[in-house]
Amino acid sequence: MTNVKHLTPDELAQRWNCSGETLARWRSEGQGCRWMRIGGYIRYRMTDVEAHEAQCLRKSTSERDLSEVAA
Secondary structure: OOOOOEEOHHHHHHHHOOOHHHHHHHHHHOOOOOOEEEOOEEEEEHHHHHHHHHHHOOOOOOOOOHHHHHO
């Protein structure tokens, strides 16, 4: 069995230097990182956080956001 690391909203907010309210808004809007509810608590898998961070990487300001391409 693999040991999967999970972050709380507060831990992720600290990692990304944003507020818990921002994360809550992103969840309601379907933006940001994938998340799950376990036992009534919101958790983010570290693998999903890292994958989302990788998707956000840009080489220049002229690169378009992938969400803009899909729209």
